[in-house]
Amino acid sequence: MRIPRFPGWTWLVVASLACAGLQAGPPAPQSLILATTTSTQDSGLLDELIPRFEKATGYRVKTIAVGSGQALAMGRRGEADVLLVHSPEAEQALMKEGSGVNRRLVMHNDFILLGPATDPAHVRGKAAAAALQAVAAGHAVFISRGDNSGTHAQEKKLWAAAGVKAEGQAWYQQTGLGMGQTLAVAAEKRAYTLSDRGTYLAMRKKLGLQILSEGDAALLNVYHVIEVNPTRHPRVNARGARAFADFLVSKDVQTTIKEFGIGTFGSPLFFPDAGKPE
Template sequence: MCSRLLVVCAWVATVVLAGCGATPVPEKSLILATTTSTRDSGLLDELLPAFTRDSGWQVKPLAVGSGQAIELGRRGEADVLLVHSPAAEEKFVAEGSAGARRLVMHNDFVLVGPRADKAKIRGASSAEAMKKIAAAQAMFVSRGDESGTHTKEKDLWAKAAVTPGGSWYQSTGQGMGETLRVASEKAAYTLSDRATYLIQRGTLALEVLGEGDAGLLNVYHVIEMTKKAGDRVRADGGKAFADWIVAPSAQGLIGAYGRAKFGRPLFTPDAGADEAKLGR
């Protein structure tokens, strides 16, 4: 619980030398644990000011991998989660400390790499692409951080019946934006959510070489936390954010984000949709 208090105090402190106790925590403040893709794509910059205007709640976002976000929720150090690792989410909710889990949006993952495409994966299915990368021992850069993207990558290797390793396989242990930068510098392949790739495409020597598989679907859920995770959890704030992000106004913002710049939205709003039919 101390780390949660330090996060909030560091956020609201205006008198550095006075320490945490000098400045009261705002009455309506919450901690959102989310993925680096929502930050690196710019979506949080679109959503959070609108939520504050609509609700009066101030938000401190913690952008980490989905696995880390879930762990923050488990420890009572976040009030609401916005994550994209469905199997891990379902396991976490089953533990009993979380509240409602609701579908928010989706986009997709893409396999990106250098134009030269040493492994010749362009147009191949995701499983076949992973086999070709391993067979060619072409450099692959993994996030290696137990994020939703890293979890999807491991799933793709498993489907390809490949155990990656050796000098051709490297991990950054960092977020999507930094991993894309490293892959670009090393002329390597990597797996990215499409939104972060598109936002950073102009600075990268990487192209989309694999896309469109049903297995590359990237689904995001919002999960409310409850007092069962810890006494400091602002369950009212978490519920306020969760209710807002699945409501029509926020879903409209999600559906419009990126359209003007890229000619297509970077995320597809899904609140109320039948998740079983996504990607069909």
């Protein structure tokens, strides 16, 4: 019998495996990096969806929950494969520069202005701009995420619409944190803040904050899924990104999104939008 010409140490390993009757196992599952917002994480939605995706496809998802601005920056640098974000103007800039492909609607909920039950600035029931004007006029403490997230971007637009320059004011404080942590800070300080509805409902029992302004068209909060452009970043997992995006807009998952939160909170945390016109 001819002995294969392996290097000495390699032959010892091969021989040992053969004697032990061992064979190479199945390949490790492919990993997929999802950059998304803290609201999808803090609301519990991803805990519902990602295990289903992993079971159905064999991918293993690494979720990085940051502000939309940071998630988009990761996509721009090729550090994520797929993005689930809610900052439409910043998303459009990403698409225009060619860093993302196949941007699709997934769902929406809305932003809400929260504050203590005592409502010292008397904002209850006012439209968003008028409510923020009242906060500023009363020098009431307002807690901002200050993290370039989709929520922070929307908040800055609302301040501009209200004609108020909040940054630099003593009553205006920024956390630099995600939505759940910012809500905790606002609750501790009995302050006002802007939140997406899903995260608030998921944490409501711990907070002691109330919804004081809602329903304004300016408070709409829309989520899209974007695949990172593999032409610009050849090392991204383009196939996995497409599989995850397709999963989010599939009929079954859209039904799950429609029903998510009803049993626990009495109302859905998000509303499905796949296939609808922008």
